[in-house]
Amino acid sequence: MKCNIICKFADEKAEQMNAVVTPEKALRFDRMLSAASRAVLSAHIHADGDAVGSCSALLHYLRESRGIDAHVVLPDRDAGGTSFLIPEEDRPYYHFHLTDAADAEAVIARSDLVILLDCNSFSRTEGLEAALRGSAAPKVLIDHHLNPETESFDLIFSTEAISSASEMLFQVLCAMPDVAGDASRLPAHSAVALMTGMTTDTNNFANSVFPGTFEMASRLLAAGVDRDAILSQLYNSYRENRLRVMGFLLGKMTLTPEGAAYMILTKRNMNAFGISEGETEGFVNIPLSIREVRLSVFLKQDAGYFRVSTRSKKGTSAQQFAARYFNGGGHENAAGGRLYFSDSITSIKDVVAYLENALNEFLS
Ligand SMILES: [Mn+2]
Structure with missing residues (x-):
């Protein structure tokens, strides 16, 4: 019997990857590290597993392997589920702009x-944008989003043909002379953090998986990373409240005739369930398990606006939907944006009307 589900990774994707970490660029990065004594690492607002994973992996590599006084500066806070990547002894190296702007800006300045x-852009670091842009230090980008802000960086390692920033960083670190392709030469914490970032960004190897993704996972496992322990931290360490609010939202989930599903979480509901930022991570993926659903949208109320997350199945663009109706972006099948209260959107009812109209227009 002929199998009609075959994997089709175009050769150009592999080639694209080779063009990202060239020996010349690796050498330039190695020289930049050798010249640096105090480095600052940053990532997007509402840092997720990949943002915290890649930052904490690089933090440990720079400190342990390169003797650089490295610090991580994040716009708001780390995602709740990845706090195991920031052990108590690492706390002095993490700075959160939301809680101490002066401290975060001082770290960048020095x-x-x-x-x-x-x-992909300093604008996604929100409160940190001015300080990061204003820094006279050389700037490096290690990313996997669409449209990197190329003009703002001296060196860029970025492609969409990769699972995560953690995978991009893994490739870059493997090209450093002291690692030389041997993942067991990475600091143990870095290896765990890289595996974590790749695991969360692929939704545990369900989306955005490339040949290099499994290769990296294999090499990290061979280097001694305990994936069971990571999975237990990521997926079996939630609070009861998270499942209670999940049940509530799924009960109220709306399906549209065009094949969309949406859920809306208000501030009032968040308070009632005692849910904090980051605890609703992953909810937006669940409705895609329904056969008819090709686009899932999750709205969560914030100060003066709704945070919008969208996920889609192949053939439907979550990215275009987020860009067109919510002034956002991201990846083809995973994107986000915002819906602000305005003259025409003053109540939850208006939010629902705007969303339903957008879904109808986009999908039909
Ligand atoms: Mn990512």
């Missing part, structure tokens, strides 16, 4: 190297 991870 750094002689800026590295942005899992983020």
